[in-house]
Amino acid sequence: MKAIENQIKEIAARLLQSGEVNIFLAWEKGDYEYQSKPYFARSVDDVDKIVFDQYCIHNLSNSLLKFRDSSDKIGLVVKGCDSRGIVRLLQDNQIERSRLYIVGVACPGMKDPLLAMKNHSGLFKVETEPEVAAKCQTCRYPNPVIYDELLGDQQAPRPQEARYAQVDAIEQMTADERYKFFEDTLSKCIRCYACRQACVACNCRLCIFDEMRPQWVGRETSISDNMMYHLVRASHMAGRCIECGECERVCPVNIPLMLINRKLIKDVDKFFGPYDAGIKYEEGVKPPLSLYQENDPDNFI
Ligand code: SF4
Numbered sequence: 066m067k068a069i070e071n072q073i074k075e076i077a078a079r080l081l082q083s084g085e086v087n088i089f090l091a092w093e094k095g096d097y098e099y100q101s102k103p104y105f106a107r108s109v110d111d112v113d114k115i116v117f118d119q120y121c122i123h124n125l126s127n128s129l130l131k132f133r134d135s136s137d138k139i140g141l142v143v144k145g146c147d148s149r150g151i152v153r154l155l156q157d158n159q160i161e162r163s164r165l166y167i168v169g170v171a172c173p174g175m176k177d178p179l180l181a182m183k184n185h186s187g188l189f190k191v192e193t194e195p196e197v198a199a200k201c202q203t204c205r206y207p208n209p210v211i212y213d214e215l216l217g218d219q220q221a222p223r224p225q226e227a228r229y230a231q232v233d234a235i236e237q238m239t240a241d242e243r244y245k246f247f248e249d250t251l252s253k254c255i256r257c258y259a260c261r262q263a264c265v266a267c268n269c270r271l272c273i274f275d276e277m278r279p280q281w282v283g284r285e286t287s288i289s290d291n292m293m294y295h296l297v298r299a300s301h302m303a304g305r306c307i308e309c310g311e312c313e314r315v316c317p318v319n320i321p322l323m324l325i326n327r328k329l330i331k332d333v334d335k336f337f338g339p340y341d342a343g344i345k346y347e348e349g350v351k352p353p354l355s356l357y358q359e360n361d362p363d364n365f366i
Pocket residue numbers: 122144145146147172173174175200201202204205206207208309
């Protein structure tokens with residue numbers, strides 16, 4: 066990974082020096098070995114701090130939302146999942162392709178910094194730290210799907226057997242069992258909204274959960290308000306979730322959000338597919354559930 070890090074630094078220095086970009090998004094090291102965090106280099110002098118290692122797990126495409134109203138030209142490094150986030154943002158008209166210089170890195174899989182932190186704390190020892198983070202274990206697109214320059218050796222998609230295993234198990238339950246399962250699971254949610262903040266597809270300027278007049282969803286952590294939050298979040302993700310796993314990764318109380326996301330992914334694929342969100346950007350082409358036509362066969366709305 067050191068060789069890739071050096072290549073990233075060279076590209077960042079070249080782009081900032083020439084003025085082709087005025088910000089370059091990558092990662093920098095935190096205080097501990099397992100802390101690699103998003104980093105914005107604004108000059109050639111900043112480039113030295115850039116790192117690329119096994120803990121560069123944050124999806125950087127989400128950071129582009131901070132710049133959607135600026136005219137900055139932005140360079141950034143993307144792994145496979147990050148690159149799907151960029152397609153998502155382009156399809157949602159959140160940023161223009163012409164403002165981006167995308168450095169793709171074929172991703173060998175990242176380690177989970179939160180597991181490493183728990184181990185380090187000594188309070189929550191994890192017996193065997195998996196080779197790669199949960200979100201990487203079924204990764205279908207480790208190679209960037211959109212880029213201007215590509216680094217690293219092409220990686221094979223990871224085995225898919227476990228991808229829908231939990232969804233299939235829930236589908237076998239009775240309606241009452243399912244309700245109980247989700248009641249128990251979602252009652253733990255503390256409504257911190259970390260899942261929303263980490264999500265590249267959660268990009269509405271005014272989120273329904275922040276609106277006060279009218280207040281659509283109560284702010285208590287009661288089971289009804291929690292369920293409402295998760296139902297609305299899930300419906301807004303249908304056909305849009307790029308399966309980056311960031312929401313589940315950042316949840317402080319381990320809510321299995323990918324279970325809900327994968328149910329949506331499975332159904333959208335079945336009813337509108339074959340379809341994987343965020344794998345191809347074609348200007349003007351809208352993905353499923355993004356386009357309303359008056360002759361739609363469904364008269365729900
Ligand atoms: S989900 Fe895929 S592309 Fe993203 S960090 Fe994991 S292995 Fe890399």
